[in-house]
Amino acid sequence: MCGDFLKNIFTEKGPKMDDQSTVLTVVVTLVGALSSAKAWEYWQAIGDRKAKAKKDDEAETHLYRDDLRLEVTRLRDELREVYKKREIEVRKLQEEISQLREDLATMRTRVEFLEKENQDLKASKEQ
Secondary structure (H helix, E strand, C coil): CCHHHHHHCCCCCCCCEEEEHHHHHHHHHHHHHHHHHHHHHHHHHHHHHHHHHHHHHHHHHHHHHHHHHHHHHHHHHHHHHHHHHHHHHHHHHHHHHHHHHHHHHHHHHHHHHHHHHHEEEEEEEEH
């Protein structure tokens, strides 16, 4: 069938009207097929560029997010250190307060003793 078609196209009589439209259809189809391959490459290249741009944007977003995560981790560690230092200082202050209470109790006892001894000495001096 294809052979007949080609034979009719290239005969001395020349192509018929039906054959001309068929040839035109074949030519248009070939041009379309060739151009669609190029079009496909073009659209594929555009898609690849868009995908790369999106990936770059996401990478930048992820980089920013990762930087924030690192900063949060650093700040948490720093806060833990501050809490540890504060806890140590509170313990030291509590120990100092406890020692000062003991010293105060000792001083009160001495003062009471000295006041009593002073009164006893005044009483013995008056007699």
